[in-house]
Amino acid sequence: MNTRTRSRSHPNSHAIGEAKERLAESFLIERGLRLVARNQRSRFGEIDLVMRDKAALVFVEVRYRRSMRFGTPEATVDARKQRRLILAAQHYLSLYPTQLACRFDVVAIGAQDDIHWIRQAFSL
Known part of the structure; x- marks a missing residue:
């Protein structure tokens, strides 16, 4: 008998998440951004994509x-999530310092893979 507790999320949620991150990455590359890093983990959280947009480093x-x-995908990036992303980005910058301007973007993907790209979604 399996004694592990079931996750409340969909069984394939990790695979779906990875696929949507790749979709977002392709979308941004088509618009001129360059991939710097994927899935940068720290004790503060994870940054899905780190990209370069001309003279800016984009988290x-x-x-x-x-x-x-239950609401739009972008609505889930609340103040708490923003704080965690800022801390994770600060950690990333402590490892990889840069003189580039930095910004936080959100790529919201809906059920039909419709994409809403929010540049400068929030700031430090």
Whole structure:
């Protein structure tokens, strides 16, 4: 008998999340950004994508929702999530210092893979 507790999320949520991050990455590359790093983890959290947009280093949070029943994907990037992303970005910058301007973008993906790119979604 398996004694592990079941996750509340969908069994393939990790695979779906990875696929949506790749979709967001392709979308941004098509618009001229360059990939610097993926899935940068720290004790503060994870940065989905780190990209370069001309003279800016962009920390990208990818959010996906199968349904808008409980709100839009971008609405899930609340103040708490923003704080965690800022701390994770500061940690990244302590490891990889840069003179580039930095910004936080959100790529929100809906059920039909419709993409809403929010540049400068929030700031430090």
